Structures are given as structure tokens and as C-alpha cells.
Amino acid sequence: MLEVTGLRVAYGGIQAVRSITFHVNEGETVALIGANGAGKTTTLKAISRMIGIAGGDVHFCGEKIVGIAPHDIIRKGIALVPEGRGVFPRLTVLENLRMGAFLRDDKDGIAADTERMYGYFPRLKERADQLAGTLSGGEQQMLAIARALMSRPKMLLLDEPSMGLAPIMVQKIFEVVRNVAAAGMTILLIEQNAKLALESSQRAYVLESGEITLNGESAALLHDPKVRAAYLGE
């Protein structure tokens, strides 16, 4: 469904991503793990057209998406949950959800999806009229995920949903991610928390200094000695 081939991204003269190739099949959850600064966020930003690329190609559902405008990415069916959540702090929770559905006109469908999000995250329903900036970090992460789902995407890109959250919150959020995946969503999950990412995905790629050094079945990587040494603290 998503095919990234030879993708290169540079900031000024510095190569942040050096010719990486990976793919995500329909219905799969694929993890992209790596240490801080490995180039994970850069990869996602390049796919979602928030930054320009130095080379390579990105295809989504067979269509080249490298040349299109950033605001057209969501039209293609790709929804990004950005690093640091990126909720609109002075919009209410409900308005944030409506922003997720910005390109949709089907009032009834939007209302139904809003209820579905409240089902995933009852906390958001309680706080529907509160400004998003007043939510806790975990609640903001819930909101960012719910907002992305409001566009009814074909694929979800998640940038470190566990970042800075208490373990109990991380559990709740990953439970929803797994439910969404089980319901058929295609997911590219980016994480520094390798254990969590490998446990929640079918396949994974390991990114190191802008290069993919390992890839395979997540279950196998969980037992790979190199991965255990480098990312699982053993």
C-alpha cells in the first residue's frame, strides 16, 4: 500500500535519511524503530510532504505522491499523528475532531465517527468542550489519534505515540491502536520504545543514523540479539 524507495532527506548539507527503502502492505501494522535522532520523524514528514526530499520515491496505493501539495496528502487517505501530538491548543476537543474531518461534508457520518471516537476514548467525550491545550499529555495523544481517524483514512502514520506519557496512559493508547489495527487499518508506527512497537506490529524496520540496518517479522526481531542489545536494554 505504501512503498518508499531510496528515500533521501537532507537538512542543509546534513543527510538525515540516506536512501531508505521499505513498504507497508494493506492491513498491516509496520513499526519503524530507532534511537533518538535516527531519522524517524524526518521519514514521516517526507512521506506526508511536510518537508522536501533530496531523492527517492514514495508511492501510495500505486500512485506517486512525491509531487503533491501537503494539504492533499489527507485526500489520498493518509493521516498523520505528528510527533508531540500537535493538537490545536485553543480549539476545543470537539473542534479538533472537526478539524480532522475538515475535508468531509457528510454531517451524519461525522457525527457518527465523533461518537465512535468517544467510544475509543471516553475521556474525550467528558472534555468535548474544553480547550485542547488544557488536556494532559495522554489526553492530547488520544485526541491527536482520534482527530487523524476522523478523516476516515486508509492509512495511519503514528509518530511516537508513547512519547513522554505515563505507562498506564501508554497502555490505554496502544490498546486503541491495536483495536484500530484489528479493525483493518493499515498503520506505520514509529517508536523509540522498541519493545512496545515490536509487540504491536507484524513487521518492523530498524533505522540507525538514517539507514535501515535490520528488518523482519516483529516477533523475530524481539528475540534478535542485536535488537535486544541495542533497543531492549539487554
Add this chain to the structure above:
Amino acid sequence: MDISLHQLLQQFPQQVVNGLVQGSIYALVALGYTMVYGIMGLINFAHGEVVMIGTLVAITVTGLLAAAGMPVGIAGLCGLVISILSCMAIGWSLERVAYRPLRGSPRLTPLITAIGMSIVLQNLAMILWGRNYMTFPPLLPKVNFEFAGAYFTLVQVVIVLLSALMMSGLVLLVYRTKLGMAMRATAQNPEVASLMGVNINRVISAAFVIGSALAAVAGVMVGSYYEVAHYQMGFVLGLKAFTAAVLGGIGNLVGAMVGGILLGLIEALGAGYIGYFTGDFLGSHYQDIFAFAVLIVVLMFKPSGLFGEKTGDRA
């Protein structure tokens, strides 16, 4: 001193009326500064010139139509509409031609460009309309009212009501429509807003076009209030409206409205009483110093303004 305190107090309602009228005009212009700043962090110093062009276009169109035999009221209405459309076009072009190519460049660059555009528009107006003062045709019958010791004209009443109407319309647009929500989202996080499918360029254009429409209305108000116009009139007016926006907290809509009205009141009361408090050393022609004193004081003690969020947090 000859004037008694009693007499001064009697003038008070009149000063308040004058301040409200002037303040309504400042508020409309301040909204244009604040919308653009809120969305893209740019101070569009050419905005005062858009007001000026609004006034001059209205004079020309009204004059031509009235000369062709149209009743002056209807000619004035056409003048207003054409002035609004012209200013919208100018605001839109200004962003397209002058500011969009500079997006992403250091903050000083678009600021200098804005000052440049202000000079360009002034000179353009000078070429088109000449250097002389022009008289603005009286659009409304000269009717006077009296209320609580203050006198006011029909023009003044219309200015305050129309301004209130425009401001309510803007608030509804920004807080009750999808475009408004996109504008607020863009102001808070343009990158993420575009991920939601918002075309940032359209939102920015919308801010310029809406701000310029308000500027045109303000321009017609100024014209019919003072009944004169001149190609340089936009400069001080723009600076004062900018002061009003800063006073209210630049980037904040309610702030611009409150700041505009407050500045109008400060000026009117200041001009009314400066003679008394300085023993006639300074007269009411010093009224312009109040706006700039306010600007300096706000920038020194509360740069985020009355309604401004903490610095670095726009709109």
C-alpha cells in the same frame, strides 16, 4: 484658568461619543492588522494605505455616479461596494505579490517589504488622485441628535452601528464557520492544519481579503466623518490602528476591537482635557501624542497587550 471643572465635566459625554465613533473606526482597521498577524506573524504596515485607497475609490465612484444624476445616497452605497471590492483585490494582490514569495524568510524581510508596499501604494494613490485634499461628498442627511448632554450626527450613529455589525459578522465567521475554524487552526499550527487538508495559502488570502474589506468600510467611514481625504491619510490612521491592535494584544480579535474603542476614548478624552491639565500649555491639537504614548507604554510594560496570551503564542 477660566474654565471651571464643572464645564469640563459637562463636556464628558460629548468626548465619550467622539471617542466611540473614532474608536469604532480604529477597531475595524485594527482587525485587519490582527488577523494577518495572528495567522502568519506579519505586521502588514501597508494596511493603512488600503484604508486610504478605500476612501479615495469611494469618493471617485460616488462623485461620478452622483454627477451622472444618481441620488447621492445610492451613489454612496455603490461607492462603498466598489471600494470594498477594490480593497479586497488590493489586499489579495499584496499578499500574492509582496508577501507570499517571502514566506520562510527572516522576519525582518517581510516587515521591510510591508513598509515598501506602503510607500508604493501611497505613491500610486498620489499619481491617480493627485496631491490635493479631496472633499468627501456628504452621504447622509445632516441630522443631529441629543442624548444625555451629548450631541451626535446621523453619520456618527451609522458609523458606530455599522462597525458593531461588521465586528459581529467577523466574530460569527471566525467562531461559527468552517473557514473560521481553519483560520484559527492555521494560526495555532499551520503545519498540522495543512495535514488536516487546509490549504494554508487560501486561509492567508482569506485573512487579507477580509481584513481589506473591513479597511474599505473604515475608509468610507473616515471619509464621511471628516469629509476630506488625502493620499497620505492612511499612514497615521494605520499607525493608530496598529497601536490599538497592540493595546488589545496583537493576534487577538476581541483585543483589536476593545483596543480600538479604548484608543478612541483615550484620544478623545485626552484631547478634551489636555489643555486643562497642562494649564493650556498643550492644546487639543496634541491629540496624536496619546496614541503613541499608549503604544510606548504598552510595549514597555505589557507587550502582549490586554488580551494577549503569553508571548510566542499567537492568535
